[in-house]
Amino acid sequence: MELEEMQSLWADLSQKIEKQDKIQKELLMEITKQKFRNKLNGIRLPEIIGSIICYGYAIYFMIRFSELELWYNQLFALLTIAIMIVLPTASLASIKAMRSVKIHGDAPAEMLDKFAKSKIRFWKVQKYGMVLGAVLLITIMPPINELQGTSEMMSRPIFWMLYIPGGLLFMVLFSRWVYNRYKRVILASENMLTELE
Amino acid sequence: MSKEEEFVNLIQENQGLIYKITLVYSNEKEEQDDLYQEIVYQTWKSFDQFKKASKPSTWLYRVGMNTAITHLNKSKKKPLLVSLDHSFMNYSESVDSEKEEKIKWLYAQIRNLNLLDRGIMFLFLEGKSYEEIGQITGISTSNVGTRMSRIKQKLKSEATPKPTKIWN
Structure with missing residues (x-):
């Protein structure tokens, strides 16, 4: 089919569509109100709750930092505080960037570019988050046990026999899930960027 | 004319355009209906910007196309919020x-x-x-x-x- 024929077919189609009844005002406003309610419900609660928990732990360690006597526990506590602040902040920032792509201001080519890049950034943050999560698994236990006076528990071999394999198994399963998702999203976003070139 | 009336007029005048965007970006009826509703919502959300736009038609094309691109990238099967049994949504039959x-x-x-x-x-x-x-x-x-x-x-x-x- 030649382009001219396509254009004439399209014009014919457009003409017929224009002849259809006008959508009713009540239906239009109902669509708008329902969508608005739906968006309010769609705020990312898990991310917000997760971040509050992280910040809460960071504050807890900061307040009770002076009570830590062992040098390595002080070091672990510092690392834990840093991770608990950096990780949720980076995660929330990347989500915000992804959600703030301007449908109303940018041209489609510009928006496609921003959208793909912010998606890649989001999943990179998730990937680093995974590594930092594994570090956190180790660094959080010694200082928290010293602060709660349960250091004795950590000296028992059974604790490490359960905690380390259990923690590692969780991290491996979780990492595999994140990695698979990461690979797919990055590939799709990179394809989107290639299409723009 | 109130903002609501102006908005309704804009959508009514351009409902064919919005419908055609949904046809170009999706081949499933349910997804097209959902996309139609999303474009209507995005248009309402930024209606104040539209009134300031130097070229309103350019603005509407952009909002429609951008919504289609982002919406279809995010879209997962979701139930429709409002049922669209409007005649133009069944255009193919005519x-x-x-x-x-x-x-x-x-x-x-x-x-x-x-x-x-x-x-x-x-x-x-x-x-x-x-x-x-x-x-x-x-x-x-x-x-x-x-x-x-x-x-x-x-x-x-x-x-x-x-x-x-x-x-x-």
């Missing part, structure tokens, strides 16, 4: 059979293009000049030309219309 196959073929060809080229082809069929297409999509006029010749080649390489489905 098309005479002689042209039906050709129209289905045309939509299928457009949907085979990448997201940006789909928009370019749509605007071309809408009768926009390369310059206007460039302004709406945010790429240079020469880039529109290059992409259009690529699209033409791709479409020419296809055989005559084969039976396809507009939606399930």
Whole structure:
């Protein structure tokens, strides 16, 4: 089919569509109100709750930092505080960037570019988050046990026999899930960027 | 005229345009309905910007196309918020059979293009000049030309219309 024929077919189609009844005002406003309610419900609660928990732990360690006597526990506590602040902040920032792509201001080519890049950034943050999560698994236990006076528990071999394999198994399963998702999203976003070139 | 009335007028005047965007970007009836509702919502959300826009038609094309791109990237099967049993949403049933196959073929060809080229082809069929297409999509006029010749080649390489489905 030649382009001219396509254009004439399209014009014919457009003409017929224009002849259809006008959508009713009540239906239009109902669509708008329902969508608005739906968006309010769609705020990312898990991310917000997760971040509050992280910040809460960071504050807890900061307040009770002076009570830590062992040098390595002080070091672990510092690392834990840093991770608990950096990780949720980076995660929330990347989500915000992804959600703030301007449908109303940018041209489609510009928006496609921003959208793909912010998606890649989001999943990179998730990937680093995974590594930092594994570090956190180790660094959080010694200082928290010293602060709660349960250091004795950590000296028992059974604790490490359960905690380390259990923690590692969780991290491996979780990492595999994140990695698979990461690979797919990055590939799709990179394809989107290639299409723009 | 109240803001609500102005908004309703804008959508009513351009409902065909919004509908065509949904056809170009999706081949499933339910997804098209959902996309239609999302475009209506996004238009309402930024209606104040629209009133300030120097070229309202460019603005509406952009909002429609951008919504389609982002919405379809995020979209997962979700129940429809409002049921759309409006007559134009069942347009395919009113098309005479002689042209039906050709129209289905045309939509299928457009949907085979990448997201940006789909928009370019749509605007071309809408009768926009390369310059206007460039302004709406945010790429240079020469880039529109290059992409259009690529699209033409791709479409020419296809055989005559084969039976396809507009939606399930």
